[in-house]
Amino acid sequence: MMTSGSGFRCAVVIPAYNEETTIADIAKRAHQFIDLVIIVNDGSSDNTAEVLDRLPVTVLSNRRNVGKGKSLLRGIKYANEHGADYIITLDGDGQHRPEDIPRLLDEAATNPDSIIIAARLRNRHLAPTLRRFANSFADFWISWAAGQRIRDSQSGFRVYPAKLFEQCRTDSDNFVFESEILIDAAHNGVPSKSVEIDTIYNHKSRTSHYSPATDTLAIVKMVAGKLICKGLYPLGLVRSLGICCSGKEKGTLRKI
Numbered sequence: 001m002m003t004s005g006s007g008f009r010c011a012v013v014i015p016a017y018n019e020e021t022t023i024a025d026i027a028k029r030a031h032q033f034i035d036l037v038i039i040v041n042d043g044s045s046d047n048t049a050e051v052l053d054r055l056p057v058t059v060l061s062n063r064r065n066v067g068k069g070k071s072l073l074r075g076i077k078y079a080n081e082h083g084a085d086y087i088i089t090l091d092g093d094g095q096h097r098p099e100d101i102p103r104l105l106d107e108a109a110t111n112p113d114s115i116i117i118a119a120r121l122r123n124r125h126l127a128p129t130l131r132r133f134a135n136s137f138a139d140f141w142i143s144w145a146a147g148q149r150i151r152d153s154q155s156g157f158r159v160y161p162a163k164l165f166e167q168c169r170t171d172s173d174n175f176v177f178e179s180e181i182l183i184d185a186a187h188n189g190v191p192s193k194s195v196e197i198d199t200i201y202n203h204k205s206r207t208s209h210y211s212p213a214t215d216t217l218a219i220v221k222m223v224a225g226k227l228i229c230k231g232l233y234p235l236g237l238v239r240s241l242g243i244c245c246s247g248k249e250k251g252t253l254r255k256i
């Protein structure tokens with residue numbers, strides 16, 4: 001499970017829902033960097049299970065589709081039980097390059113108590129306009145609730161310190177999970193850092209499982225709940241806009 005350079009014990013978790021065209025390639029490429037690659041096949045109705053059959057990966061199968069968040073959590077739990085110190089998550093649709101894993105782990109080595117987000121900041125114009133707008137909208141709210149500026153809060157390509165999951169009991173559904181964990185982590189003293197990656201959109205790929213309306217609304221509802229619980233968290237807004245110096249902010253963060 002060890003990676004050559006970093007010395008961390010790492011595992012890769014990939015949620016897959018009807019990803020027959022891309023998942024085998026992504027799994028093989030991820031396995032070149034990390035031995036333990038865990039694919040959570042979330043009740044796919046296509047050939048996702050078959051294409052993974054002879055690959056050196058661990059496949060966890062959900063009998064029915066339970067959504068991205070719960071599938072990620074299942075894979076993360078498995079990785080934790082198998083001794084991972086860091087858990088890398090990435091999507092199975094080809095939008096995240098496993099070849100970027102070493103760069104993310106370098107950043108994790110420098111910031112071992114942070115979530116590292118592979119932020120799709122290069123060639124952003126390649127993303128559909130509506131998706132770009134929804135992502136910027138989500139970034140604003142999530143940064144506010146987290147009390148720090150978060151770039152590309154909707155990227156599923158991340159490195160999490162495994163310890164985080166002992167502390168945060170985040171278990172929300174679908175696409176809300178990855179937004180909520182950033183906020184819960186920040187409140188537990190685990191900030192998010194970003195590493196720039198390319199934006200990849202293939203016009204021939206399957207239709208998105210993310211609904212800019214429904215999923216963004218679910219995220220906004222979750223964030224609004226967090227903000228209300230914190231009395232609208234004006235300090236969080238100030239910090240997320242970068243008005244407050246970041247050194248001071250670090251001093252207030254509790255280490256795990």
Ligand SMILES: Nc1nc2c(ncn2[C@@H]2O[C@H](COP(=O)(O)OP(=O)(O)OP(=O)(O)O)[C@@H](O)[C@H]2O)c(=O)[nH]1
Binds near residue numbers: 041042072093210
């Ligand atoms: N396990 C599981 N994975 C899902 C589900 N929906 C999506 N995924 C996976 O989550 C990842 C991201 O899904 P996408 O539909 O590409 O969503 P997205 O990348 O946020 O949206 P786009 O930018 O439009 O591609 C992929 O690896 C999917 O297979 C689901 O219901 N269950």
Ligand SMILES: [Mg+2]
Binds near residue numbers: 091208
């Ligand atoms: Mg995608």
